[in-house]
Amino acid sequence: MATSYFQNGMSSPSTNGGGMLSPMSPASATLPRSNALQNRITSVLSSSYADLEIRDALSILDTRGLHNTPEARRNLRLDVQQELIECNGEIVQDFGKVADQLKRIGAAIHNLNNSCAEMRRHIGAANRETGPMLDEAKTVQDEKRQAETKQQLLDAFNAHFVVSDTDLSTLTSTAQPVDDDFFRILIRVKKIHQDSRVLLGSENQRLGLEILEQSSRHLNAAFQKLYRWVQREIRSLDLENPQISTAIRRALRVLAERPTLFQNCLDFFAEARESISAKNFYAALTGAPVDQHHPVMGKAIELSAHDPLRYVSDMLAWAHSATVSEREALEVLFISEGNEIAKGIQTGIESEPWARSDEEDATPVFDGRKALNELVDRDLAGVFRQLKQRTEQVIQSHEDATLAYKISNLVVFYSSIFTSLLGEHSTLLETLRPLSDRAMRSFRSIMRDHVANVQADLAISPDDLTPPDFLVEALDVLQVLMKSYDTTIVSPDREQRVQGFQPVMQEALDPFLAGCENITNRLRSPNSHVLALNCLLITKAKLRQYAFADRTVELQPKIEEHEKQLTDAMHIWFLRESGLETLVDNIATVEDLSSSYSDPKQLASIAQQLDAFLPTATEDARTSLGQLEDRLLARHIIEQAEERFCEDFEEIEDLLLQADEARAARVDGEVDEDDVFLRDVFPRTGNEIRVLLS
Structure with a gap:
């Protein structure tokens, strides 16, 4: 609308044939009017329509719809x-009405x-009349609030620090059982005892x-009741029963806060x-049986174990089983998660400084495992x-070395x-280790x-050159001892096992080897x-069966x-x-041969003896060593002796050949018909x- 308006305004002079912008207009005859119009147009054109x-x-x-x-x-x-x-008239009328309203x-x-x-x-009059009453009412309200606060403090104090007669009876009366209510009240009284120390820091210390x-006083009575109850329960406690009362375990953990009472219970x-x-x-x-409720299971050890070693073994096995059972049962009783007994005893030591010794002052920490082992x-x-006692009786009543060693x-x-375990x-x-030494x-x-008893046998040499009976018997005994040592000693260190068995070797073998050496001498x-x-x-074969005894x-x-x-x-x-x-x-050189055996008949006699010996030489040698029990060793010894014999023969043979060569090499080169060559008399090579001896 605005755009069309200005467009129409700008175009209207030309359409009318003599607008106010036309230079030929009569209205622009004078210069001032023309300038005013230009200024107006310039102002309009320079205006921002935004x-x-x-x-x-x-x-x-x-909105007016003007043209x-x-x-x-x-x-x-x-x-x-x-x-x-x-519009101004209407406003004046409205303001007149507003003025009338403002007057009202x-x-x-x-x-x-x-x-x-x-x-x-x-x-003001009412305040002057009611002022004293309000002040009095305010004072009464303040006193009421103070009384209510004191009542709340008293109720809280009684609820926290005062124990009812019923609870005190449950806590201290021996006629009342030791149950959850007892421990609950005991925990509350302990809390009261601990919190009462706070009251000692207040102005009025008498209440604290x-x-x-x-x-x-209540705690002491409660711990005394608990102490007597634990003693009564211990008398009838059956550790073999897997369902051990949880109340006893809890009572012991609580009683640990009184080390003296706890130690008395342990004793x-x-x-x-x-x-x-x-x-x-x-x-x-x-x-x-101890009583009719606990009959003996199985046969009695003294009736079933006829062998002394079995008797001692059964007693040790029973003691081991009892130790394991006792430890497991006591571990359930005295060892708890969180180390509660140790904490209780530490608390008790702090509350009973007079009960501590010098050592406990140095190391006040309670070791539950150590205490458990000591109790077991x-x-x-x-x-x-x-x-x-019974093991010592077995050792004394049986003069058997193997039995004594096996028991050890x-x-x-x-x-x-x-x-x-312990x-x-x-x-x-x-108590147990001295039995081994015994x-x-x-x-x-x-x-x-x-x-000492076989000293007479040490002077008698066996005719068949077999090991003496005392050595065979000693090796049989040593075999038993080695087996016993191997099955009972659990040390993995080989050197330690060897050192541990050496004293046995010195007692059970060395004297007999020394006796054999005396016989051979x-x-x-x-x-x-x-x-x-x-x-x-x-001896070597027997000892090699066990590494710790191998010599x-x-x-x-x-x-x-x-x-x-x-x-x-x-x-x-x-x-x-x-015959060699x-x-x-006697013969080391050719000259020795020529001087000692100038007569060939002597060599012929030796050659005949050699021929008679060779066919049965090996068998005869084996017969000669027939008493050597190791046949492979006997064969090896014979082979070595035969080899050395062959070497000796070859040296003699070489000397014979040299002697014949010397006799054949005469100065004139002629051979006498009476000369006899030694090789002809001693023909063996x-x-x-070697063939005959092989």
Whole structure:
């Protein structure tokens, strides 16, 4: 609308044939009028139609529906002024009405002010009359609030610090059971005792002291009741029953806060369990039941174990089973998650400083595992005393070295098991370990007596050169001892196992080997070497069965030395039986041969003896060494002796050939018909000897 309006305005002069922009118009005859019109046009053209006021004016013109005609333009200002006057009149009328309303409001406010002033006068009079009563009421309300606060404090104090007579009866009366209510009230009284110390920091300490004294008295009575109840329960406690009362476990953990009472309970418990365990052990030995409610399961040990070793083994097995059962049961009773007993005892030590010793001052921490092991030691002390007495009786009543040694190893084996269960410093081990030493002393004594008894046999050499009976018997005994040692000693260290068995070897073998050596020293060669080899070889074979007893390193040099000497003896035997001994001993050069055996008949006699010896030489040699029990070694010795014999023969043969060559090489080159060559008299060759001996 605005756009069309200005377009029409700009185009109307030209259409009318003489607009106000035309230079030829009469209205522009004078210069001032022309300048004003130009200025007006310039102002209109320079105006920004984006201005909000212009845009609003143009919008109003659009709403009026005006057309761009001369008449409309002439009447526009008048119409606008007329509308403005009418609007101002309406505004004046509206403001007149507003003035009337404001007058009425002013009158109402005036009336309200008068009413408020009157009310203030009445209120002032009422305040003057009721002021003392209000002050008194305020004082009463303050006192009421203080009384209510004190009542709340009193109720809270009574609820926290005061225990009812019913609860006190449950806590301290022995007629009341020890149940969950007892422990609940005990925890509350302990809380009261702890919180009463806070009251000691207040201005009035009397109340705190009274509550502290009263709570301490209640706690002492409660712990005394708990202590007596635990003692009664311990008398009837059956550790073999897997369903052990949880109340006892809880009572012991609570009682740990009084170390003196707790230790007294442990002492009482240990005495009761020691008596019960000793009776059960005696019942297991004899078959007589402790009471009708606990019959003996299975046969009595004394009736079923006829073998002394089985008897000792069954007693140790019973003690081990009882120790495991006792430990498991006591672990359920005294070892808890969170280490509650240790915490309770630490609390008790802090509350009873007079009960601490110097050592506890240095190390006040409670070791539950150590205390458990000590309690198990005390519970089974009676069992181990009976075990020790009966084992010592078995050792004393049987003069058997193998039995004593087996008992010693058995005790060592079970000692290692008890060590893993109870620790190195267990008092039970102090009772058990001396049994091993006692058995070993008996073993040594019996072995030395046996060596003394066979001294007469040590002077008698066997005719068949077999190992003496005392050596065979000693090796059989040693076989049993080695087996016992191997099955009972659990140490994985080989050096330790070897060192542990050496004392046994010194007692059970070395004296008999020394006796065999004395016998061989009295015999002649080769019998002495045959007997020595038979003894050493059987000893070596027996000892090699177990690594910890193997003496191959020690025995092998002796065996090799006797083997060498026996080979030398057989070599001499070959030379003597074949007749070559005189040749080997007397002839070293050709000249020795020519001077000693100038007569060929002597060589012919030796050759005949050699021919008669060779066909049966090997068999005869085997017969000569028939008493050597190791046939492979005998064959090896014969082969070595034969080889040395062949070497000796080849040296003699070489000398014979040299002598014949010297005789054949005469100065004139002629051979005498009476000359006889030694090869013709002694025709055997080294190869033939080897073939015949093979």
